[in-house]
Structures are given as structure tokens and as C-alpha cells.
Amino acid sequence: MFQKLTIKDIDIKGKRVLIRVDYNTPLSPDGSVADNRKITESLPTINYCLDNGASIILMSHLGRPKGKVVEEMRLTMVGKRLEEILGRGVIKLDDCIGSEVEGVTDNLKPCDIVLLENLRFHPEEEKNYPEFAAKLARLADCYVNDGFSVSHHSHASVNAISGYFDVAVAGFLMEKEVEHLDKILTNPAKPFVIAIGGAKVSTKIGIIEHLIKKADLFLIGGGMSYTFQKALGKTIGSSLVEESFVPIVKKLLKENMDKIVLPLDYKITDMLSKTECGDIKTTVDENIPDGWMGVDIGPKTIEKFINRLDGAGCILWNGPFGVIEIPEFAVGTTKMAYAISDSSAITVAGGGETDESIDHLKIAHKFDHVSIAGGACLEFLEGKELPGLAVLTDR
Known part of the structure; x- marks a missing residue:
């Protein structure tokens, strides 16, 4: 039996749910997503949130931008592919922290979906800085880690962030991989x-x-x-x-x-x-x-x-x-x-x-x-x- 709490163990109705996913997908020469699998594997957790009236804030990295903005490593095309797969709109933001981001996440309605910009555009992510984790945590009411494939890293979005929520729970992909x-x-x-x-x-x-x-x-x-x-x-x-x-x-x-x-x-x-x-x-x-x-x-x-x-x-x-x-x-x-x-x-x-x-x-x-x-x-x-x-x- 999986020994951690999962998203099913918390009340998410009407809540803003911050989900760490791994959308570090290969891209085609034209910048489009070349392989959908990491996106499709995240769908059970996303759909559970939608079915239970939560708003969703997705966060991921893409590539190795080394703590600075690299235009080719923006998550814009990933957001577009997620829209196509879900058949519904995804609000893609140009950053992952800050007042403009908070202005959007503070006003989400049930079943809205937001995709934050590449976490690794900020060097604090890979350095596991608590201050950066706290800024991410401000965006939501609940935290879910559905990124097993990034959980071997001591990074802010998978490690330090857990300290800013009463409980930190697993998504369905995390549970499946571990089991x-x-x-x-x-x-x-x-x-x-x-x-x-x-x-x-x-x-x-x-x-x-x-x-x-x-x-x-x-x-x-x-x-x-x-x-x-x-x-x-x-x-x-x-x-x-x-x-x-x-x-x-x-x-x-x-x-x-x-x-x-x-x-x-x-x-x-x-x-x-x-x-x-x-x-x-x-x-x-x-x-x-x-x-x-x-x-x-x-x-x-x-x-x-x-x-x-x-x-x-x-x-x-x-x-x-x-x-x-x-x-x-x-x-x-x-x-x-x-x-x-x-x-x-x-x-x-x-x-x-x-x-x-x-x-x-x-x-x-x-x-x-x-x-x-x-x-x-x-x-x-x-x-x-x-x-x-x-x-x-x-x-």
C-alpha cells in the first residue's frame, strides 16, 4: 500500500491546487511538442481536480536554462498541446512567481487551469531556496506532487515547498510509479x-x-x-x-x-x-x-x-x-x-x-x-x- 497521502485524501472542492508535474518533453525543430506522454500521464490528476471543482495551477521545468530566461525553453507550446488534449483553455503565464502571477491565481474560478512559466528560469528553483518555494506556495491552497520523475532532486518545487502547506500529497502518477x-x-x-x-x-x-x-x-x-x-x-x-x-x-x-x-x-x-x-x-x-x-x-x-x-x-x-x-x-x-x-x-x-x-x-x-x-x-x-x-x- 502507498504510504503517503494522495490527492483523494484532501478536500479540494473550490480550492486552488498547485500541482508539480514533469512537462520536460522533447520538442520538434519547430518548437512543438514531439512526445505527448508526460502530458497524458498527468491527466488523471488534472481530471480529478476538474471533476471535484478545483482550480488548477500546474508548474514544471523544461530543459536546462541554468537560471535564466531562454526563449526556446518557454512552456508556451506545452500549454498549447495540453489545451488540445484536454479540449479546454489553459491560461499560460509568462512567469511562475510575482505580483502579476498572483493577480491571476488569486482570481481563479473552479475548473480554471493555469500553466506557470518554466521554474528553472529562476536559479532559486534548483538551489531549493525556501524563499522561492514560499512565493510558489502563495499561489494556492493545496500542494500536490505528481512529478515522480523529478522527485530525486532537492529543488524548491518538490522539496522546500512542502513546508508551506499543512499537508503535501501525491498525485495519481506519483502513486502509480511508486507502487x-x-x-x-x-x-x-x-x-x-x-x-x-x-x-x-x-x-x-x-x-x-x-x-x-x-x-x-x-x-x-x-x-x-x-x-x-x-x-x-x-x-x-x-x-x-x-x-x-x-x-x-x-x-x-x-x-x-x-x-x-x-x-x-x-x-x-x-x-x-x-x-x-x-x-x-x-x-x-x-x-x-x-x-x-x-x-x-x-x-x-x-x-x-x-x-x-x-x-x-x-x-x-x-x-x-x-x-x-x-x-x-x-x-x-x-x-x-x-x-x-x-x-x-x-x-x-x-x-x-x-x-x-x-x-x-x-x-x-x-x-x-x-x-x-x-x-x-x-x-x-x-x-x-x-x-x-x-x-x-x-x-
Whole structure:
């Protein structure tokens, strides 16, 4: 059971409800919203407010403006897309604090919707300044955090702000994210298989260490696997490696070799840029020759990994298995995505690139849960306390 109060636990009728959402959406070259998912995931909380006669004040960040106004990072186009999705007007403001903003929020009618300007135009947001949080709190009667994906930050809109309300509650997306991920941490169905990839072992070692006793099997691919291979004395050519983590990985392998499955072969190239590559070939085994770099798991590995998914009770997937920006090197990730989504196991996926891969393949509906969070998902699975979640009022 979710251990925090939610929006259902407070009276919002006729109240101004300030909701921290995450509308940090990718934008198209023309500035329009390229992916609606973060907006649509916020709709259950918004619609609940509308159904209960509250007025709504939405606050979010977009990009990394570094504490100053950046015209391309205004939330104007996000507001327009939200209007289209809701089929009703959204009042988009040009700032998030100040007398002009208060002049609007003080006169809201039930079911009015306001979208504040990018919180990160103010450096005080990321510095978690109480004074900035107090100015945000002045705008509303109730505070709801529905931004799980930003709750690993100690920022004013997710952390300090809670001190200016009698209770700070979760929205429905926050509740959904925590409940699904918490099941993974506390009582996963067995056998519990973790498929994990991504570029760096440094960003994933925390998950492996935290879940090593709960999981039955780890399928490790992506750039992080080269550090594992080096720890085993394999040759990795010019592939990505984090030397400082080799001793940590050696110890992990020594103690848990029966749970860790590494690639048997790789797709490799002798040149790689953001948009193109050189010659491509597949290795005969896990060794990569000098002058070549691994860019995807090979066919033998794909077959082995998919076979090891068979019979799983729960599968957690985090991170791609290759350089998915280049289609030739997204094969492993694509085939694993289809295999996981087709499994009869409970399937949970999380992480920015994982989410993007699933959306690209249009198979999100086949997973039990796809987290829209990146860093927050990782930190939660590592067992870390999230500053934005910790300050919400306990049941």
C-alpha cells in the first residue's frame, strides 16, 4: 500500500491546487511538442481536480536554462498541446512567481487551469531556496506532487515547498510509479530477472548491488558490459570502459557469477560518430579486437538472453543493449523489447532511453508498467530516498 497521502485524501472542492508535474518533453525543430506522454500521464490528476471543482495551477521545468530566461525553453507550446488534449483553455503565464502571477491565481474560478512559466528560469528553483518555494506556495491552497520523475532532486518545487502547506500529497502518477517500482523492491514474482544495459556501469552498479539478493538473474548488455568483460580478462578493443569500476565488478562477479549472464558476442565497428559508423562485423565470441568497439549485442547473445527470459515471474528492464541512435545497432534492444513485452511475466521497464525505445516500437501497452522517470527511477531502485517523495505527508 502507498504510504503517503494522495490527492483523494484532501478536500479540494473550490480550492486552488498547485500541482508539480514533469512537462520536460522533447520538442520538434519547430518548437512543438514531439512526445505527448508526460502530458497524458498527468491527466488523471488534472481530471480529478476538474471533476471535484478545483482550480488548477500546474508548474514544471523544461530543459536546462541554468537560471535564466531562454526563449526556446518557454512552456508556451506545452500549454498549447495540453489545451488540445484536454479540449479546454489553459491560461499560460509568462512567469511562475510575482505580483502579476498572483493577480491571476488569486482570481481563479473552479475548473480554471493555469500553466506557470518554466521554474528553472529562476536559479532559486534548483538551489531549493525556501524563499522561492514560499512565493510558489502563495499561489494556492493545496500542494500536490505528481512529478515522480523529478522527485530525486532537492529543488524548491518538490522539496522546500512542502513546508508551506499543512499537508503535501501525491498525485495519481506519483502513486502509480511508486507502487509499481516498490513491488519490485519488496516482493517481486519469482523467478525475478533483471535485463540491464546502458552506457556506463557507474550509473547502474547501485541497482545491481541493491537487488543482487532479490534477483535470480541479471542479463547485462550495452556499454556497461565491456567493463564486466574486462574484469574477466577479455579483450574489449576501444570499447567504452570505466577502469575505476573494474575492481568493484571483479568482486561482484566473484561473489555472484551464477546470477550474472554476459554477452557471448557483439556487433562491432571500427569508427563511430553520432550519425554514422565505419565497417561493421560480428565477433565470434565475447572478445573484441584492437581498433574495434562494441556497439550492440550479437545474435548468439540475443538468442541466449531471450531464452533466459523464459519462465520468468517478473522482468525489470532498464537501459538499451546497443547504440540505439543508429538503427543498425538497435537490433539487440528491439528484439529484447519485443521478447520482454511478449512475456507472460510481470513486466516493468524504466529509464529515459528504455522508455523511448518502447514508445518508438509502440508496445508500451504490453508492459505492466513503463516508468517515465530516468534518474528518479534509478535512484528509487537503488534504495535511495527521493527528496520529493520523502517530504510528502505520511498516512
